[in-house]
Amino acid sequence: MQQVFASIITIGDELLIGQVTDTNSPWMAQELNKIGVWLKRRVAVGDLREEIVHALDEQKKDTQIVIMTGGLGPTNDDITKEVLNDYFGGKMVMDQKVLAHIYHLFEQVYRRPIIQRNLDQALVPDVCTVLFNERGSAPGMWFEKDGTIFVSLPGVPHEMKGLMQKEVLPRLQQHFTMPVISHRTLLTAGVGESFLAEIIKDWEAKLPAHIKLAYLPHYSMVRLRITGSGADKNQLEQELDNEFSKLKQLVAAYIVVDEDKPMQEAIGDLLRKTNSTMATAESCTGGYIAHLITSISGSSDFYKGSVVSYANEVKENVLHVSPETLQKYGAVSEATVMQMVEGALSTLKTDFALATSGIMGPSGGSEQKPVGTVWVAAGNKHALVTQEFHFRFDRARNIEMTAINALNLLRKFIIEQSANGC
Structure with a gap:
């Protein structure tokens, strides 16, 4: 059994200048880790021959697997295949299976004319193992040299994932005997990373060498992840369960969920358990909370909808916030969010509702209500809770912080109401 390390090289000028966000590397890293491969590093390079070659030379020094994505398209800036052909000393040949697939895609699926650039995607180095890409026209390629495996995959996420799942991961598992990971x-909320570290420091210090703890903070939440590696799967799972149980007891007051799932999914689980529904009335978050919730498959089980009441007229006409409340206390006030919750419950006919109103910046603040001032309310027909926040970040982060803290307020309210039989 050996410890296997991998590097990921993403290729494309668009990645370097921030025009496109790399979502491939995190996904690949997680999938590699599941089969026992440790990712050593991630490297991004542009569409330049010398940069790609340099990256290959550097990454093969101390990793057994080098996976590349990008640069396999039909345009002139897609040079990865030609670079790899030269790097491994091959010559280009036409792969008939890939060629037939390209004809099928253009004639039967895309229904558009095919040109030579498209056909040339079936050209592959004769020194590679072709990885058939049933989701697209650019095949993957598998090379082996001096004890290192090199894999080249399309940069299109849907195509890359298909090749990883069907071709790459199974081949790696056959090639290496790896430890179990x-x-x-x-997930915790309402507590800082440093405070958590203080709570669990004695437990953390006693962890065996093959079990590691990671702190993963993100917008008012901290995920705590323990990772173990070993040869005996059953023994490792039992050890992790024991240590995880100790950890949960230490941070019980702050746990949102003891699984790797987001806040909004945890709330969905709570609502499903009681066959309850919810709605949102959003002002400063502009529908972002609705976006988070509806990003969950099956959220229609518990989520009915949202009123994005950005203007006061909408607060008045749809959510029935009284003009007197807005005049006396302003849109960003406890009284307003309370009436927004009541209006959402009445208008959208749900069991629970959540409301937000605040000043996200960079303009709009005052001495009495500076930028970052936020009021949040959660309620049902029996009770209502509110909380004021003061964030200090830019507009985008203030919105995200508001959304997460609002959802956490709702989560705690649902738990409290369930405990009271409401």
């Missing part, structure tokens, strides 16, 4: 993750 397993994780346990919990």
